[in-house]
Amino acid sequence: MLGPVILAASRSDRMRRLISAAPVTKQVVDRFIPGEDVDDIVPVVRDLADNGLELTMDVVGEDITNPAQAAAARDAYLELVDRLKPLELGTRAEMSVKLSMFGQALEGGHELALSNVRPVVEAAAEIGTTVTLDAEDHTTLDSMFAIHEELRKDFPQTGCVIQAYLFRTEADARRLAESGSRVRLVKGAYKEPASVAYQDKHEIDRAYVRILRTLMEGTGYPMIGSHDPRLIAIGQELAHQAGRKLDEYEFQMLYGIRTDEHLRLAAEGHRMRVYTAYGTDWYGYFMRRLAEKPANLRFFARSMLTK
Ligand code: FDA
DSSP, X not given: OHHXXXXXXXXXXXXHHHHHHOTTHHHHHHXXXXXXXXXXXXXXXXXXXXXXXXXEEEEOOOOOOSHHHHHHHHHXXXXXXXXXXXXXXXXXEEEEEOGGGGTTTSTTHHHHHHHHHHHXXXXXXXXTOOEEEOXXXXXXXXXXXXXXHXXXXXXXXXXXXXXXXXXXXXXXXXXXXXXXXXXXXXXOOSOOOTTTBOOSHHHHHHHHXXXXXXXXXXXXXXXXXXXXXXXXXXXXXXXXXXXXXXXXXXXXXXXXXXXXXXXXXXXXXXXXXXXXXXXXXXXXXXXXXXXXXXXXXXXXXXHHXXX
């Protein structure tokens, strides 16, 4: 029951101001977001890579209000690419982007987001890596998929995310699996109405398995974005049934969540990519992590009370 309340708070400016200003918030945030700027994050990248893990990097931010902020977001990613270059990690360190941060919701936002994301995809390709487009709320997805298709004409490795909780996703998965895309499948993290999304956890899990089967049987590159032990085991089994080798799919998890499992899968020879977010505009990202697990909220509330 708490999840939807926290997700509603994630869109409230008043809650944003309250929570962002609380002195203890930072300690809890650090568990999920290990840095505020690119200087903080380069050692984290090195450390994860040294442990046999791969990365997808997210400069946090969304719901911007003017084109200058969208250009600043683009520049933050370009700086990140610059800083990754000497590490020579290639596709072991890719980028994840939210198109809302690149201006998608502003007037003329589809073209604006495309014009801001393209230079990031080009810069990533120059250092031998790629970009994945995150999935945000359902109203943004037609534009996201159109931008994905457009980028893939020049950069076929550009990836995208699909969300198992949406009714539309089984059809999206069939289309993407046939076109040979890199696709990250997640359960879905936004507050969506019953008219477009499953609300029941078990129904979402069943949809996840159906969609993952489609991706595994297709010609693309499936990326299993989940911490759920059952889905991870099913993912391995579906990959095996589809005759995929270990380098023909991968697991992805969020920084700070089930870290032992990251290392276990990597040690077993799996490609294991850690979604690592950093930056100052962490509110929306942090609130979605609280919503996913009520115990996080209890920990957060306890640390507020004991200070
Ligand atoms: P589930 O929520 O059932 O969690 C399984 C277990 O994992 C829990 O029992 C708990 O042990 C642990 N766990 C999960 N979340 C936790 C948390 N926040 N704190 C502590 N423990 C936690 N969503 C989206 O809509 N668009 C996107 O682009 C992305 N991108 C993305 C990338 C990657 C790499 C991942 C892993 C996830 C996303 N998501 C996302 C988020 C996704 O939709 C979903 O909300 C979370 O992954 C939680 O769902 P699980 O599949 O982990 O299962």
